[in-house]
Amino acid sequence: MKKSLSGIICLVIIIGLFTYLGHSMGAANMLNTVMKTAHDLLLNTVFYLMAICVLTGAIGKLFVEFGVVDLLERLLRPLMRPLFNLPGVASLGAVMTFLSDNPAIITLSRDKRFSSYFKKFQFISLTNFGTAFGMGLIVIIFMIGNGYLAGPLIGFFGAFCGCVVSTRLMQRFVLKAYPKYAEENANDSPGGQDTLVPEKERNEEEEKKSLFLRILNALLDGGRSGVDIGLAIIPGVLIISTLVMVLTFGPDASGNYTGAAYQGTELLPWLASKIDFIFNWLFGFTDPHQIAFPITALGAVGAALSLVPNFIAQGWIDGNAIAVFTAIGMCWSGYLSTHTAMLDSLGYRELTSKAILSHTIGGICAAIVAHWGYMLYSLI
Incomplete structure (x- = not known):
């Protein structure tokens, strides 16, 4: 009965969505717009993002190889305990996820020597901590590549503040539910294994290789x-972004639907306009279309980034929006689609709802900090 009910609900939602789009745009125009939008996103956005991923991946690996990551980890270590209530070694996780993506924190956490520094409540909060920096370098470089400099840097600071809120809040929720985790060591967690090569052996092996x-x-x-990251973002960009764009953009300049790419029904801006005073006060959004970015970032930050070039072309965003987009894009970075898998990998699936709630609040705080930070920057 449960399977039948879920199947009926799924059919109702899918049929209702396509009936609404087909009625507004025309069935033929709707199908053409969906296909052409997805095709254009693949050619002009996904491959551009993949190029950025390849270059940043190469730089990140180079940093790892020649000790830059270790240097950054030592510099950031003093901040971990007072800000995040985490041991200093957690800074390595922040650097690794910033250079790559959220799952990098899982690779580290599954190493016994890394997890031995943590209590259980701290170890569980690594999901929130690492997610807030996921794909950070890619997001910042993408925004800078679109002609903005101050906004992405202010947004990075906002994401940092959002990470503090999310991590601390998650730790509070975990301790409230499981007070004993304050004293239990993380090495008692399931799935841990000694996967990393000892540093001395690794250094001796690397010294034998030539510099070239x-x-x-x-x-x-x-x-x-x-x-790999570039390929992984393709489904999110093509599926989520296409749907969001069809619900965000409108008809052509003459008010007609022609089946061209990036046409739609403007449902999301219409809904956002009803409560736009909230988004304007919290985030400084000046156009209801801007709400599409944080909605998309819930599922995939790569898909959210694909919205930016078209927003710029339409004149819908400014420096403040870029700062807020960077903050909320980095901090959330598709956490709805990754938190369940990450906590399941750590062995704490039952805490997924608490992690999602904590990170939702953290992302909103990140956006607020970025907005008011940009306002202060504008006054200066």
Whole structure:
């Protein structure tokens, strides 16, 4: 009965959505718009994002190879305990996820030597901590590549503040539900294993390689990981972004539907306009279309980034919006689609709802900080 009920609900939603779109745009125009939008996103957005992923992946691997990540980790270590209530070694997770994506924190957490520094409540909060920095370098470079500099940097600060809120709130929820986790060590967690090569052996092995080979291997391996990230964002961009764009954009200049790419029914802006005073006060949004970015970032930050070029072309965003987009894009970075898998990998699936609630609040705080930070920057 449950399966039948869920199937009926699914059919009602799908049929209702396409009936609404087909009635507004015309069935033929709707199908043409969906296909052409997805095709244009693949050619002009996904491959551009993949190129950024490859380059940033190569740089990130080069940083790992020559000790830049270790240096950053040592510099950031003093901030971990007072700001995040995490041991200093957690800074390595922030750097790794910033250079790559959210799952990098899972690779680290599954190593026994890394997890031995944590109590259980701290260990569980790594899901929120690492997610807030996921794809950070890619997001910032993408925004800068679109002609903005101050906005992305202010947004990065906002994401940092949102991470503090999300991580601390998650720790509070965990301790409230399981007070014993304050004293239990994370090494008692399921799934831990000693996967990393000991540092001394790794250094001895690397010293045997020539400088040229180390650079070449780092660049190629990092670029290959960038390709993997680029391929991984394709479903999110094509599915989520296409749907959001069809619900965000309107007909052509003459008010007609022609089946061209990036046409739609403007449902989301219409809904946002009903409560636009809230978004204007909290985030400084000056156009109801801007709400599409945070909605998309809930599922995939790569898909959210694909909205930006068209928003810029339409004149819908400014420097403040870029700052808010960077903050909320980094902090959320598709957490609805990753938190369940990440906590399941750590062995704490039952805490998923608490992690999602904490990160929702953290992302909103990140956007608010970015907005008021940009307002202060504008006054200066």
